[in-house]
Amino acid sequence: MPRTLIIIPAYNEQESIAGVIRDIRTHFPAGDILVVDDGSCDRTASIARASGVSVASLPFNVGIGGAMQTGFRYAARRSYDVALQFDGDGQHLAEEIGDLLEPISEGRADIVVGSRFLEPNNYRAPFFRRLGIWIFSTVLSRILGMRVTDTTSGFRVANDKVIRFFSRSYPEDYPEVESLVLLHRAGLRIAEAPIRMRERRGGRSSITPVRSAYYMVKVLLAVFIDLLKER
Amino acid sequence: MDILKVLAVAASAVVLVAVVELIRRGRLKERYSLLWLFSGIVMLALSLSRDLLESIARIVGIFYPPSLLFLIAFIFLLLITLHFSVIISGLSERNRQLAQEIALLRMQVDQLHGRQAKTAGSE
Numbered sequence: 556m557p558r559t560l561i562i563i564p565a566y567n568e569q570e571s572i573a574g575v576i577r578d579i580r581t582h583f584p585a586g587d588i589l590v591v592d593d594g595s596c597d598r599t600a601s602i603a604r605a606s607g608v609s610v611a612s613l614p615f616n617v618g619i620g621g622a623m624q625t626g627f628r629y630a631a632r633r634s635y636d637v638a639l640q641f642d643g644d645g646q647h648l649a650e651e652i653g654d655l656l657e658p659i660s661e662g663r664a665d666i667v668v669g670s671r672f673l674e675p676n677n678y679r680a681p682f683f684r685r686l687g688i689w690i691f692s693t694v695l696s697r698i699l700g701m702r703v704t705d706t707t708s709g710f711r712v713a714n715d716k717v718i719r720f721f722s723r724s725y726p727e728d729y730p731e732v733e734s735l736v737l738l739h740r741a742g743l744r745i746a747e748a749p750i751r752m753r754e755r756r757g758g759r760s761s762i763t764p765v766r767s768a769y770y771m772v773k774v775l776l777a778v779f780i781d782l783l784k785e786r
Numbered sequence: 787m788d789i790l791k792v793l794a795v796a797a798s799a800v801v802l803v804a805v806v807e808l809i810r811r812g813r814l815k816e817r818y819s820l821l822w823l824f825s826g827i828v829m830l831a832l833s834l835s836r837d838l839l840e841s842i843a844r845i846v847g848i849f850y851p852p853s854l855l856f857l858i859a860f861i862f863l864l865l866i867t868l869h870f871s872v873i874i875s876g877l878s879e880r881n882r883q884l885a886q887e888i889a890l891l892r893m894q895v896d897q898l899h900g901r902q903a904k905t906a907g908s909e
Binding site for chain 1: 882885886888889890892893
């Protein structure tokens with residue numbers, strides 16, 4: 556059994572964090588849990604500590620990229636074989652962790668991204684989000700030379716190679732899309748696996764229409780700049 | 787013409803003196819002052835020598851030589867702000883790494899002290 560670390564990036568998720576931890580413990584008790592508290596100003600950190608998991612509290616908000624990299628650094632130092640990103644808002648289902656791990660443990664991929672769109676489901680994103688998702692997946696599919704359907708997914712599993720790669724360099728503000736390009740250029744293998752999504756349990760999504768437009772432009776720019784960067 | 791010259795010389799001299807003084811007092815690090823010093827010296831030289839200014843203006847095709855002063859000052863300012871952007875990027879990257887390091891170290895310290903459970907309610 557590979558040693559597995561579950562990284563939960565959390566920013567003001569006091570409503571959902573305890574449920575997320577319980578969910579993981581029920582369905583995937585073999586994994587160690589690390590909550591990376593990204594400078595939350597609510598009780599996220601203390602609730603997580605009270606559930607007995609490891610909590611790394613960033614001294615101020617550094618954004619999801621910096622939070623995830625904290626987790627990957629921890630995983631690299633403790634030589635975990637597998638690191639799993641699982642969002643703190645309760646949208647992911649811990650019962651699906653096993654399925655996502657499979658391609659990694661069979662050595663078929665270096666990173667597995669959980670996709671909401673591989674199988675028909677009842678998930679309906681707002682129009683602009685769907686448009687954004689479509690643009691990203693079209694652009695990324697071209698760059699990666701393979702079909703990717705859910706580039707912004709925050710439910711992903713990484714093997715030790717990807718852990719070491721991410722602990723050295725991880726994109727900053729909106730890292731999900733960009734990190735795929737970086738991995739691809741580093742010659743690491745990407746795979747997708749179907750997941751389902753739950754509605755948010757608590758807290759508020761950080762995504763608004765204006766922000767998502769800004770997000771899209773910024774990420775696309777970052778992606779194209781990544782392509783120009785030296786390896 | 788001479789008022790302009792006096793003004794230009796005074797302005798570049800003030801910049802130079804201010805930069806040197808800031809370095810002397812330790813308020814400005816040498817590595818961030820090089821561009822300032824260099825631009826101050828160039829501006830001073832061009833303000834002092836009307837001939838130099840005019841011949842360069844003629845070469846680049848500028849009819850009114852003093853506007854060359856503005857152009858050069860503008861280019862230096864662009865360079866300096868770009869230089870700052872590079873420095874800020876480096877600093878923010880280091881800042882991020884330090885924050886991550888602090889988070890991990892603090893967690894380790896808490897675990898070593900074995901008081902994770904106790905601190906739970908107190909934050």
